[in-house]
Amino acid sequence: MSAESKDKAGFLGRLFKMRHAEEAFWEQKPDAVEEAKPAPVAPPVSETAAPEAEIAAPPEPALVPPVAVEEPTAPVVESIVESAPEPTPVALTPPPEPVPVAVEPPVAPLAPEPKQSWWARLRQGLARSSSSIAQGVADIFTKKKLSADMLEDLEDVLVRADLGVAAATRIAALVGKGRYDKQIAPEDVRAILAEEVERVLAPVARPLEIDAGKKPFVILVVGVNGSGKTTTIGKLCAKFSAEGKTLMLAAGDTFRAAAIEQLKIWGGRTHVPVIARDPGADAAGIAFDAIKAAQEQNVDVLMMDTAGRLQNRAELMAELEKIVRVMKKVDAEAPHAVLLVLDATVGQNALSQVEIFGKTAGVTGLVMTKLDGTARGGILVAIADKFQLPVHFIGVGEQADDLEPFAARDFARAIAGFEHENA
Secondary structure (H helix, E strand, O other): OOHHHHHHHHHHHHHHHHHHHHHHHHHOOOHHHHHHOOOOOOOOOOOOOOOHHHOOOOOOOOOOOOOOOOOOOOOOOOOOOOOOOOOOOOOOOOOOOOOOOOOOOOOOOOOOOOOOOHHHHHHHHOHHHHHHHHHHHHHHHOOOEOOHHHHHHHHHHHHHOOOOHHHHHHHHHHHHOOOOOOEOOHHHHHHHHHHHHHHHHHHHEOOOOOOOOOOOEEEEEEOOOOOOHHHHHHHHHHHHHHOOOOEEEEOOOOOOHHHHHHHHHHHHHHOOOEEOOOOOOOHHHHHHHHHHHHHHHOOOEEEEOOOOOOOOOHHHHHHHHHHHHHHHHHOOOOOOEEEEEEEHHHOOHHHHHHHHHHHHHOOOEEEEEOHHHOOOOOHHHHHHHHHOOOEEEEEOOOOHHHEEEOOHHHHHHHHOOOOOOOO
16 A cells, blocks of 8 residues: 555544544533533624634533523614694785886887988088198198298199199199288188189080980990999989980990899889890990890980990900991991090099090090099099090999089089088
């Protein structure tokens, strides 16, 4: 037998002897001991029970009287919850009676402000030009005796306002006549200015006359980009319609789709038919169709819009010549009037526009717009001085009635800074 088998047999023998001794011990106990043995008390429950093999034989118990174990009594827990109070009945009160509200009578709408007179609008429109001139005159002639240097300064002020060198020289000479080494008030200088401007403009201030014997009376409207041609046609359309004339419009600005739509809007406002084609169409062809349609419908006035073109673009000016030639094929006298629309804000450039458009299209009259947007309103004096072309209308705003026939006296006194029409 091997050593390992011997050890195992010895261990089992010893374990058997221990078990046999334990059983013999309990068999030999007397009954008195059994009776005196206390009731077993359950051991406390341990989270981890000891293994059975490690429990040793218990020692012989001592003879002690049994211990009475009192039953635990439940602790008395005092209630800390207070009893809820009895709900107090709420008295229902009726809603308050409505307080009568005093109804005030409706307030009458404010009456519209009265429309300003043409003089007031002209004076306001030319304020930038007149303020520039009046300030310059006041700076030169306040409490000083007249001298040649002061007259030169006056010429500079007038040239900056675009009255032109010729007009500025004449006005300075009139101011200096018989007044050297004497004081002259700024008001007297402005009075001389107004008189000279009126003298230059009076011959060119002529209304646009519509010959009733020519039906349709054809008006061709020309000018550079942005001068206000389409808007001017719309304003004239409103004026002629108010006078009882029958009209027709021709949308000859085929380069701008917006111009065609704009003219249609003006025609819709005044119930005037518009002859138009798609953008890019031949403007001369539109002119031909428009005159034919106007003749068939026996209208009084036909106004034709044209595309804006710079006066130095030879190919565009040639196209304008073509429009005029085609018009004459339908009516040898057409166009009966060629209106050049000038933008006052361009200043001296307006002089070259008058010259080139006059040679190309045979300009018969002028319309000056946007005088309210510049301090160079004096350009109208320079144009009249050089070309003596009729000035039919001037514009000082965007409304239809802000375009009025040109009056030389009103313009002269407004640009000289007079506050009142008859001052």
